[in-house]
Amino acid sequence: MxxxxxxxxxxxxxxxxxxxxxxxxxxxxxxLKRKSVSGSVRKQNFDHLDVCFTRSNRGNNLLTIDGKPFTLNRRIKDACYWECVKLRCKYIKCTARVVTKSNQISALRGHHNHQ
Incomplete structure (x- = not known):
């Protein structure tokens, strides 16, 4: 160089x-440039959401927010990155994602395109 x-x-x-x-x-x-994610909701207060941490039938971690389940995608330090279970469906491919830190929601991204 x-x-x-x-x-x-x-x-x-x-x-x-x-x-x-x-x-x-x-x-x-x-x-210095950061991409803005369309549809992202970055609030400090997610108390109005119904949040539940459970396990799937196969023993994987599940996060359920207002009845919509998310699977754990990856963990980096104390942050957990979750994706909608319908992301990998052939026709739906839902883009909703959640980031949790210390079991508290820190970011919601995307929108559910299914029921």
Whole structure:
């Protein structure tokens, strides 16, 4: 990696600098931008929701919010990322997701597109 000027960084790919060169203008800029998730609800108060942690018939963790079940997708430190059980259905593919931290809901994303 070589710096030609402070705002431009170039990468040499496959050792051939003439043919394969990628210029990145302001390489730090992509770290400052955050994508806004459409349909996200970020509130600190989710007390109006009916929340229940249970286990499925197969023994997996389930989070039920207002009668809609979510399965545990992954855990990172104290955060649990849940996805709607209908996400993997062939025709429905529901995009609703939940993030919990210390068993408290911290974010709701997406909308249920099913009953």
């Amino acid at each position: 070589s710096n030609q000027n402070p705002s431009t960084t170039s990468f040499c790919l496959a050792g051939i600098e003439d043919d394969y060169k990628v210029q990145l203008v302001h390489p730090q800029l992509h770290l």
